[in-house]
Amino acid sequence: xxxxxxxxxxxxxxxxxxxxxxxxxxxxxxxxxxxxxxxxxxxxxxxxxxxxxxxxxxxxxxxxxxxxxxxxxxxxxxxxxxxxxxxxxxxxxxxxxxxxxxxxxxxxxxxxxxxxxxxxxxxxxxxxxxxxxxxxxxxxxxxxxxxxxxxxxxxxx
Numbered sequence: 001x002x003x004x005x006x007x008x009x010x011x012x013x014x015x016x017x018x019x020x021x022x023x024x025x026x027x028x029x030x031x032x033x034x035x036x037x038x039x040x041x042x043x044x045x046x047x048x049x050x051x052x053x054x055x056x057x058x059x060x061x062x063x064x065x066x067x068x069x070x071x072x073x074x075x076x077x078x079x080x081x082x083x084x085x086x087x088x089x090x091x092x093x094x095x096x097x098x099x100x101x102x103x104x105x106x107x108x109x110x111x112x113x114x115x116x117x118x119x120x121x122x123x124x125x126x127x128x129x130x131x132x133x134x135x136x137x138x139x140x141x142x143x144x145x146x147x148x149x150x151x152x153x154x155x156x157x
Contacts, residue, residue: 001093002032006063007104008056009040011132023139030146053111060103069100070119072110073138077121082155086145104134
């Protein structure tokens, strides 16, 4: 199985990038993983909220293949513990899912165009974080989930 974290916009924090890269170096022993940051929509200031969300949706959808499992990292999603998230990933692997794309939308969230596809949604927290921080938190949780599945000493229960 392959996992991609797809996000709108770049991470401009050197510190967050460094932390993500450290975790990403550890992931290949568990899974094929990559982070893909899509460019921000041009002239976003001149677009309405709906137009901006739809433009971001088009960027996201242009990256996906029809066989990809799209999962939104979304405040409206299901909250999982780290162990539950590891079991979720294990289920995906047992169902022979070849590629999961976890998506982080723009600052205004996802458009109805995306929600109408009825993707699964997972919430990292009820709290609001910057989109840059969400990338780090997700990457850490992904590493934690695989360490749980491999019974490595990283996670304490």
